Amino acid sequence: MTTSTFETIGKPPVDQFKVKPNLDPDNVGEFDWEQVYSELDWLPGGGLNKAHEAIDRHANGPRRDKIAMIWEGKNGEREDYTFGQMKELTDRFAGALQNLGIETGDRVFLFLDRIPELYIAFFGILKAGAVVGPLFSAFGPDPVRDRLEDSGAKILVTQPDLRRKVAEILSQLPALEHTIIINKNGRDESALEAGDLDYDAQMEAAPSDFSIVNTSQYDYSIMHYTSGTTGKPKGAVHRHQACVQQYATGKWALDLHEDDIYWCTADPGWVTGTSYGMMAPWTNGVTQLIYEGGFRASAWFEQIQKHKVTVWYTAPTAIRMLMKAGVAVPHRYDLSSLRFSASVGEPLNPEAVVWGEEAIGMPFHDNWWQTETGAIMCANYAAMPIKPGSMGRPIPGVELGIVDDDFNAVPAGEDGNLVVRPNWPGMFHAYWENSTMYNSRFKKGWYITGDRARVDEDGYFWFVGRADDVINTAGHLVGPFEVESALIEHPDVAEAGVIGKPDPIAMEIVKAFVSLNDGVEESTALRNDIMRFAREKLSTMVAPREIEFVPSLPKTRSGKIMRRLLKARELGLPEGDTSTLEDDD
Numbered sequence: 001m002t003t004s005t006f007e008t009i010g011k012p013p014v015d016q017f018k019v020k021p022n023l024d025p026d027n028v029g030e031f032d033w034e035q036v037y038s039e040l041d042w043l044p045g046g047g048l049n050k051a052h053e054a055i056d057r058h059a060n061g062p063r064r065d066k067i068a069m070i071w072e073g074k075n076g077e078r079e080d081y082t083f084g085q086m087k088e089l090t091d092r093f094a095g096a097l098q099n100l101g102i103e104t105g106d107r108v109f110l111f112l113d114r115i116p117e118l119y120i121a122f123f124g125i126l127k128a129g130a131v132v133g134p135l136f137s138a139f140g141p142d143p144v145r146d147r148l149e150d151s152g153a154k155i156l157v158t159q160p161d162l163r164r165k166v167a168e169i170l171s172q173l174p175a176l177e178h179t180i181i182i183n184k185n186g187r188d189e190s191a192l193e194a195g196d197l198d199y200d201a202q203m204e205a206a207p208s209d210f211s212i213v214n215t216s217q218y219d220y221s222i223m224h225y226t227s228g229t230t231g232k233p234k235g236a237v238h239r240h241q242a243c244v245q246q247y248a249t250g251k252w253a254l255d256l257h258e259d260d261i262y263w264c265t266a267d268p269g270w271v272t273g274t275s276y277g278m279m280a281p282w283t284n285g286v287t288q289l290i291y292e293g294g295f296r297a298s299a300w301f302e303q304i305q306k307h308k309v310t311v312w313y314t315a316p317t318a319i320r321m322l323m324k325a326g327v328a329v330p331h332r333y334d335l336s337s338l339r340f341s342a343s344v345g346e347p348l349n350p351e352a353v354v355w356g357e358e359a360i361g362m363p364f365h366d367n368w369w370q371t372e373t374g375a376i377m378c379a380n381y382a383a384m385p386i387k388p389g390s391m392g393r394p395i396p397g398v399e400l401g402i403v404d405d406d407f408n409a410v411p412a413g414e415d416g417n418l419v420v421r422p423n424w425p426g427m428f429h430a431y432w433e434n435s436t437m438y439n440s441r442f443k444k445g446w447y448i449t450g451d452r453a454r455v456d457e458d459g460y461f462w463f464v465g466r467a468d469d470v471i472n473t474a475g476h477l478v479g480p481f482e483v484e485s486a487l488i489e490h491p492d493v494a495e496a497g498v499i500g501k502p503d504p505i506a507m508e509i510v511k512a513f514v515s516l517n518d519g520v521e522e523s524t525a526l527r528n529d530i531m532r533f534a535r536e537k538l539s540t541m542v543a544p545r546e547i548e549f550v551p552s553l554p555k556t557r558s559g560k561i562m563r564r565l566l567k568a569r570e571l572g573l574p575e576g577d578t579s580t581l582e583d584d585d
Contacts, residue, residue, distance in 0.1 A: 009353070009363050009386040018310075018339040021383035023252040023396075031396040033425060036248045040283075048217035050243045051090060051126040054282035056212065059087035067287045070261075070307055071116045074293040079116055083285075086120070088208075093124025095206035100155065100178055100197075104129035104213060105220060107151045110268070111135045111144060111158040111166070114292045117182045117199065118268060121157050122278060129213030131220045131237070136269030137162060138539045142486060145169035146232050147225050148176060151432060155180060157199070160191040167193070217241040223432060224271045226371040227470055227479030235432030238374045243279055245375035245426035249395055250280030253367055253379035254311055255340045263289040263303065264313040270476065271371045272344055275426075276313055280375075297325035301333040308337040315345040317474040319352045319364060320505045330359045340382055342367060345475025346507045347463040350388035367392055368463065370449060371477075372441070374426030378461050390460040391453070398424050402455050407444040410454075415464050418453040419446035469563045471500035473508050478542050480563060486537045487512055487544070490530050492520045497553045497561045501546065501570060512544040513566055515552050522549045 041057035043049060058064070064084040071079045081089075102108065108125045110132065112118040125132040133151055135144060144166045148156065152175040158166075159182050170176065182199040183191035192198060215221075221240045225233040250256045254276070262281045266272035281288040289307050293299055295318060304312065322330070341356060341364050348366040356364040367379035368391035378400060380392035394400045399421035402410050410416040422442060431438040441448050452464040471478040480498035487496035495515045500508035514530065516522065527547050534543035554565040568575045 009357075009388065011383060011385045019255075019257050021381065022255050022257070023381055024383040025381050025393055025396075026384070028396045033244070033397050036244055036425075040244065040247065043212070043214050045214065046216070047214040048240045048243070049126060049212055049215045050221050050240050050279060050283075051123040052212055053243050053247065054279055055083060055086050055090055055123055058083040058282075058285050063285050066285070068282060069116065069119060069288060069290055071290045072292065072303070072307075073115075081116060086123070089120045089203075090123040090127055091210040091212075092203050092206040092208065093121050094127035094212070095208075095210040096202040097124065097128040097130060097155070098210075099202070099206060102128050102130050102154065104215070106130045106155075107133055107153040107223070108155040108157065109133035109135055109148055109151070109153045111137065111139070111156060111162050112182065112268075113137045113159065113162075114268065114290055115159070115182065115184050116290070117184065119278065119290070121182075122268070122274070126215075126221055126240075127210070127212045129215050129219070131223055133223050133225075133235075134268045134274055136267060136539065136541070138541050139269075140535070140537050140539045141166045141169045142537045143233075143482075143539065143542070145172060146482075147235070148173050150225075150232070151223060151235055154178070157182065159184065160187075163193065163196070215240055217244075218429075220429070222274060224274070224371050227477045227482060228437075228468070230481050231479075232482060232485075233479060234434055234437060236371050236428040237430045237432055238426070239429050242275070242374040242426040243283055245395075245424060246275050246279040247283035249376040249379070250276070250284045250286075252395055253365075253376045253381065254280065254313060254342055255382040256281060256284045256286050256311060258285065260286050260310045261289060261308055261337070262286050262311045262313070263291070263307070263309045265291070265300070265318060266313070266315065266345075270345075271374070272313075272315075272475075275375055276344075295321065297322050297329045298332075301330050301335065304335050304338060305333040310337050310339050312338060312341045314341070314343055314364075315475045316343050316348040316352060316366075317346070317506050319343055319348065319356075322359070323352060323355050324505070327355075327359045335360050338362065341365065342380075344369065344376070346472050347389070347391075353386060353388035363388070365392070366390070368461065370451075372428045372447075372449075373420070373424070374428060375424075377420065377424070387456075387458075387460050390456075390462050392461065393459050394461070400455075400461060401446065402453060402461075403446070407446065412455055412457045415452055415454045417467060418449045418451040418461070418463075420449060421445065422447050469499070471498070471508050471510055473500065473503075473510055473541070474506040476541055478510055483510060483512065483534065483538065483542060483544065484561075486534050487514060487530065489537070490533050492516055492526060493530065494518075495553050495561070497563055497566050498544065499563050499567045499570060509545040510543065511546040511548070511570065513548050513550045513553060515550055 068083045069081040157180045180197045223235040223237045264277040365380040369377045378391045401419045402416040483498045484496045497513045501511040503509045554562045
């Protein structure tokens with residue numbers, strides 16, 4: 001069976017590796033998660049806390065003075081933090097939260113750019129036994145309100161410019177007790193509004209001898225909101241136990257070693273930015289780079305050269321943008337420190353895998369996982385041949401399957417539903433206060449991923465597409481319902497239907513079909529106004545990139561918009577069964 005138009009990239013000889021790979025998937029042997037559990041540093045009485053595993057166990061040992069975080073600001077400023085300093089600062093923030101009455105299980109949300117205080121607050125929240133909720137700093141007021149309201153968050157930690165962006169919604173959140181403002185280096189002279197708390201003042205008032213809350217591995221630790229085809233985003237809640245798999249896959253899938261300088265380009269508002277921009281490197285005691293600046297090909301390669309990055313984890317959209325800039329750009333920089341590069345978030349096209357060899361001297365190793373899985377589930381490892389376009393092979397201890405709609409296994413090479421056998425360590429434990437939706441994701445002994453895939457005779461998995469209407473734009477899952485709801489709030493919009501339209505860079509872009517109220521005339525100015533309106537309510541990441549005016553939207557007789565038909569018509573595909581379509585009259 002032909003699995004790719006590209007030849008397999010063979011496994012390099014061991015002597016070509018700068019270090020010996022942590023995992024050879026062909027020689028795993030009998031696997032038991034207990035071995036990984038035994039490598040962690042447990043709290044008294046069998047407790048487990050992600051902050052202790054990522055920060056304190058290193059600060060209490062020989063890595064105390066090792067640099068944990070190299071932070072470079074968008075203006076070129078640099079700050080370094082050792083594991084010892086991270087412990088002291090995260091202890092203080094945890095103490096500050098306790099001073100404010102935060103207890104085990106309370107929700108504290110972060111709405112911040114990539115500044116050092118975000119990472120300090122993140123682990124301080126975990127030390128206090130609370131549940132941390134990271135938010136994208138690009139979000140508009142509506143997504144922030146929806147997530148804070150649904151979670152019942154008691155505290156929001158933000159910065160002056162972002163606080164102003166969401167000012168109108170804060171009074172609509174009865175559970176929100178405090179807003180803590182981080183004014184990084186005094187950048188904003190008018191930082192505090194009435195009732196706000198100053199981060200620096202709270203840190204100064206906090207006790208210096210904080211004792212970490214003795215959480216169990218089953219206590220909730222973090223919640224990321226993920227989109228579906230209907231309703232508002234759902235809060236996928238993970239337990240402290242997830243750090244077991246994040247630690248292990250940092251070693252196995254990203255091949256992290258003691259002397260690495262690691263860079264994950266993902267925003268902390270996305271699960272990759274927490275699982276692999278915080279947990280995996282720091283549970284492994286690895287120094288990592290945090291770069292506050294935005295994307296620019298030359299700037300990114302400069303970061304690798306300047307900080308001698310050895311392991312680089314990024315996204316397919318970013319790789320395709322780098323490809324667009326050409327190979328001449330990376331060739332201007334000394335990238336010889338790099339020894340392993342990987343990507344996640346959406347399928348990495350075969351051309352991009354191979355392009356890595358020409359541009360940076362090595363292929364990109366794609367892997368697959370989801371917000372709900374909490375950690376990498378399938379990967380192209382350092383010590384195995386790559387089949388360009390493949391997700392790779394499952395990690396030890398994880399069972400993936402390809403089944404039909406009746407949950408019967410399908411033969412190798414045939415498309416089917418990608419499913420996972422439950423109870424891997426990183427598995428989410430709930431959709432926040434939505435047990436019906438959570439239970440619907442498990443059937444006949446499998447977790448239903450919502451992805452379509454296939455597996456070949458060699459055990460490599462290949463992503464085919466989503467089984468639902470969720471849009472994957474630049475690695476971010478966008479629920480059409482959320483966008484449609486924002487669009488119909490525009491005074492001139494009667495109805496809206498949203499689909500994902502294929503795009504060579506972002507994989508998909510959000511396209512909206514809009515029908516207008518009676519008497520409203522179509523115009524370019526109106527289209528631009530609706531797009532502006534959606535961006536202000538949502539974010540540029542979520543809002544439509546294209547809007548097409550239509551007289552009406554195809555709906556079932558029960559009134560449900562048929563996004564499948566909108567997509568088929570957009571792409572010129574067969575429309576399939578239209579027997580449930582409502583009559584035009």
